[in-house]
Amino acid sequence: MxxxxxxxxxxxxxxxxxxxxxxxxxxxxxxxxxxxxxxxxxxxxxxxxxxxxxxKLQSDANNTMExxxxxxxxxxxxxxxxxxxxxxxxxxxxxxxxxxxxxxxxxxxxxxxxxxxxxxxxxxxxxxxxxxxxxxxxxxxxxxxxxxxxxxxxxxxxxxxxxxxxxxxxxxxxxxxxxxxxxxxxxxxxxxxxxxxxxxxxSDAKMQHMAEYFRYWDILRLCCGKQMSADWRNHLSLNPNYKRHHVHNSSIHSVCERYNISQVEVQFLNTYAFKTFAHIDSLRDVIGKPSTVDGKLDGSYCERCNANITHRSLKFNQKCA
Missing domain, CATH: 3.40.50 (Rossmann fold)
Structure with a gap:
């Protein structure tokens, strides 16, 4: 180089x-x-x-970038x-x-x-x-x-x-x-x-909305829905022949075990980005979901999904809630 x-x-x-x-x-x-x-x-x-x-980003009197x-x-x-x-x-x-x-x-x-x-x-x-x-x-x-x-x-x-x-x-x-x-x-x-x-x-103001949204989306993406982390899916529904992508004490396991997933989902529903865009027809299949194939989040979607994966051994992209 x-x-x-x-x-x-x-x-x-x-x-x-x-x-x-x-x-x-x-x-x-x-x-x-x-x-x-x-x-x-x-x-x-x-x-x-x-x-x-x-x-070129211009700084205003409040030192925010526009x-x-x-x-x-x-x-x-x-x-x-x-x-x-x-x-x-x-x-x-x-x-x-x-x-x-x-x-x-x-x-x-x-x-x-x-x-x-x-x-x-x-x-x-x-x-x-x-x-x-x-x-x-x-x-x-x-x-x-x-x-x-x-x-x-x-x-x-x-x-x-x-x-x-x-x-x-x-x-x-x-x-x-x-x-x-x-x-x-x-x-x-x-x-x-x-x-x-x-x-x-x-702008910095709108980036705060971005960061707030993805703080919770990132957890939901790993720990909830049809396309959740393969390691976490196996944790919910153990397959003795499964080969882990990460060690058991990796960040994925610690994140998913640390949080009450329903509380995270509720926090996600209360973000500015979700309340502003998740109900618009041309955006709702993307904004407001862990993946485009997941159902509508309502505060208990993730809990129901995870329970069904545990009880029914559901696979990647199978309907879970």
Whole structure:
């Protein structure tokens, strides 16, 4: 890795997340070089280095930060893409809530959808199959991605960007805005939302709503619902042949055992973001749920779901409440 690139990593505000994982940086860096030189060493490409367009944040008399031009520069369409189980749902939720907060004054203008595109002024789409959306989204859109340091050959073949993908991205001036590494996200927890503040230029006041929401969402995502942590699901319904992803005293177990899940759910229902956006038709499948396939939270959904997993040995994505 050359000295210029190291310097950029050290000085970049948001790029610090990429610099945290040295191996990942090397992989991403050489992919970025191949794109910038329009030379392709193979048909299958690794996730690219994100590019950033930072908006100028102005400080007011109360020393809070407001973006002067972000609502103009943020595109109308954002695509979220990544390998399953690399925190794609977390990133999708962050992007969805960011757009909802950014355009809060324009009623019913934002829609967030899994693997489909509908007619709304501002759209966030999550997909695990990027090719079919590259031709559908407009020029100058943004792509956000998730990644991990080690991909198996099969994963690399299926989920890495192809040369054709890159040609379309370049031709349509689409920006790969940010790549979130799963290891970095795991260490940061819900505070990872602050990585997105300078990208969207969200004010400090609205970031407080973001942090409040994801503080509780992060717990629910691990400990509740159809797509809860596999380790916690096995804790609720023991399978003697199950191989743990984390040791028994890991943070996942300590979090799920520490909290009264119904109390967390009630706190979640009382957040500003939930009360403001969870009942909007174009947002309610994303905002206000641990996953897009879960049912409506009501204060006891998680308790019922966990009990049913225990008594009926329910598997991933099976209806639990």
């Amino acid at each position: 050359d000295s210029d690139f190291k310097s950029k990593c050290k000085n970049g505000c948001v790029l610090s997340c990429v610099c945290t994982v040295v191996t990942g940086v090397v992989m991403i860096y050489y992919f970025y070089q191949s794109i910038s030189q329009t030379k392709y060493s193979s048909d299958i490409m690794e996730p690219p280095l994100p590019s950033f367009r930072h908006e 973006c002067q031009s972000c609502s103009v520069s943020v595109p109308n369409v954002i695509l979220q893409y990544g390998h399953p189980r690399t925190a794609t749902t977390l990133q999708f939720n962050i992007l969805c809530l960011s757009m909802a907060l950014l355009h809060e004054d324009v009623k019913n203008s934002v829609g967030c959808y899994y693997n489909k595109k509908k007619s709304k002024k501002y759209i966030v789409i999550k997909t695990h199959a990027i090719a079919k959306f590259l031709t559908k989204i407009p020029s100058h859109s943004w792509i956000f991605m998730t990644s991990k340091v080690k991909f198996s050959p099969k994963e690399k073949q299926r989920y890495s960007l192809t040369r054709q993908n890159i040609k379309v991205i370049r031709a349509k001036n689409i920006t790969i805005k940010y790549v979130a590494d799963i290891n970095f996200v795991s260490k940061r927890g819900h505070s990872v939302v602050y990585e997105y503040q300078p990208i969207f230029g969200i």
